[in-house]
Amino acid sequence: MKKIILVVLLLLISICTFEKVSAHSLQSTEDRSEAVEYRELSIRQAIKLAYSSALKWNKNAQLLSAINIDLDKKSRKTIGDNGKRKHWNISFGVPDTNKFFLVTIHNGKIDKINDLTNEDDSPYAKKEFIxxxxxxxxxxxxxxxALKIRNIYPGKDWAKGYNFMLIKNTKKNINLILVIGWNSEQTKMKEVGFNAETGEYIPPQN
Structure with a gap:
């Protein structure tokens, strides 16, 4: 699971990178007005909110991944302790093409929508989509x-609280939801993975 941890680290800070490529921004005031009223979203709520924008971008859009962004200021005892976060990146693509689309959610509402297609990227295979x-x-x-299975603790300085990520494990053909925290010393990130369809615990791979 070391590779997954690396992906987590990259994605948690990805908002900085994506904001630098806003030349392709397709921000829509219509999407803002359609945003739901609540501020904290579960991973399914965030995906549902983002999906309509992806379909407007391309009718064949499919989900690639979802992860919360580490922008929360402490507004509750522990950030994410209810399984919800305010800020998310939801990414989509089109199978067998290199088309890539990112929906960024801030404070529970769509904030940016960006076509980040890079013509030099390889096409996304059908098996990569969720x-x-x-x-x-x-x-x-x-x-x-997750809290019953492993001793994981909320992050304090960065990757704060409990974090959540949805990715495709293409080797096992599993849609994997990761609950991410830290060890008690706050020196190492720890994750607990589940099959998003069955809820089954997926042990870490060494």
Whole structure:
């Protein structure tokens, strides 16, 4: 799972990179007005909110990944302790093309939508995509399960609180939801993975 941890580290800070490529920004006031009223979103709520923008971008858009962004200021005892976060990056693509689209959610509302297609990138294979109908478990319930399975603690300085990520494990053909925290010393990130369709615990790979 070391590779997954590296991906987590990159994605948690990815908002800085994506904001630098805003030349392709397709920000829409219409999407802002359609945003739901609540500020903290579960991973399924964030994906549902972002999906309509992706379909407007391309009718064949499919989900690639979802991860919360580490922008929260401490507004509750522990950030993410209810399985929800305010800030998310939800990424989409089009199978067998290199088309890539990012929806950034801030404070529970769509803040930016960006076509980040890079013509030099390889096409995304069909096996890399996640079917939204197959995401049957959500971050609040999976956080509760994770805390019973492993001793993970909320981050204090960065990757604060509990973090959540949805990716595709192409080797096992599993939609994987990760609940991410730290060890008690705050020196090492720890994750607990679950099959998003069955809720089954997926042990870390060495």
């Amino acid at each position: 079917q939204i109908k197959d995401i049957k478990y959500d971050s609040p319930d999976l956080l509760k399960k």
